[in-house]
Amino acid sequence: MTYYDVLGVPVTATQGEIKAAYIAQIKFFHPDVFTGPPEVAKVKSAQLNEAYSVLSSPEKRRIYDKTIPNFTAWTSAKANDETTAAPEAPDEKADCQPPPPRYSHDQEQRQKERLYRSSKATLINVLVISAVLILVLCISAGVSRFSPQPSATESQPLPQVLPGSGKILDSVFYRYDAPLTIETRGDGYYLVKLKDKYSHRDVCSVFVYGGRSVNIDVDFGCYELYYAHGDTWYGEEFLFGSDTKYYKADDDFLFEEYGDYVYGWTVELYLQDGGNLAVSTIDGSEF
Incomplete structure (x- = not known):
């Protein structure tokens, strides 16, 4: 077991991660607060202190790393894992922005009509206004009829084949x-x-x-x-x-x-x- 295993950090851990891991574990295993067997607290605290005394010093850590078998292979494998598996960091500013408006599935065609009436309007004027109104309504109905409507199933995910239990x-x-x-x-x-x-x-x-x-x-x-x-x-x-x-x-x-x-x-x-x-x-x- 390496000093990295004692602290529970990877071999590529930063100095800040090493310090945080040490503080978290020593608070748990310190003999004054540990609720388990006293001998476990004593041994574990000694291991943590020994590991941290080496890994907290960049020079001591560099010398210690050379004593770990396959250290180069470990760090290369870990770097490859992080390169291929680590998700891209989200844009912090983007998190603060409200989500973009979604396309409405229930669009309504609204048309405001204003009829101006005159006490001197003749029958011809009334017929002309009615004809124009009917024409506008027909055009609106045609546009609504032939406008592509979003499918109700487009935003719904489809069930997938179940992975095996334990996969x-x-x-x-x-x-x-x-x-x-x-x-x-x-x-x-x-x-x-x-x-x-x-x-x-x-x-x-x-x-x-x-x-x-x-x-x-x-x-x-x-x-x-x-x-x-x-x-x-x-x-x-x-x-x-x-x-x-x-x-x-x-x-x-x-x-x-x-x-x-x-x-x-x-x-x-x-x-x-x-x-x-x-x-x-x-x-x-x-x-």
Whole structure:
């Protein structure tokens, strides 16, 4: 296990990410606040302090990196993953702008009519005005009839073929160090996503059928868990359509190696007595 594994950061982490990871973990494992066995807190705090003392110094870190087997291959693989998998950063200014107006499907042809009446109007004048009015109405009706109308189905996504349960739709993992088991109940389908705790980037997403469980392996690190649920799959862009429900686990998930043991997680995505996983409903834009 490398110092990067101890802090739960990739080998390409910035100094700021290393510092943030150290602070977050030392607050959790410090002997004065850790609720688990005291010996675990003592050993873990020592590991964190040792790792941070090296990685926080650019010169010490450079020397240490040369001692890591396959360090060059790791950094190259990670760089390629980030190049191919990282989404483009959204324009911050664009987020502040109101959404563009949508094309209305219920266009109405309105025509304001003004009739000027004169006490001296003759029968011929009335007939002329009526004829002009009828002609205008006929032209408007013709335009409305032959104008192309947007199809009601154009904006509706079509159901897609379901991925297999346990199918990994996206992943940047390359070491696969620790196990993750996901268990579900009931109907519908789940798209479970892991995000890096510190960069908040997507690192893995897996499709799970309701009532089934799947087992995958992930890299050592600290992650946030999100999931979407629905009944009809419309693909990775639309997920489960307008009926998609989005959730985020309140706790983080730390996958690490401690001595001769590798610590993974089993996540049960259903309500139960004595359950200890709290989740919050989120907006689709946060998923």
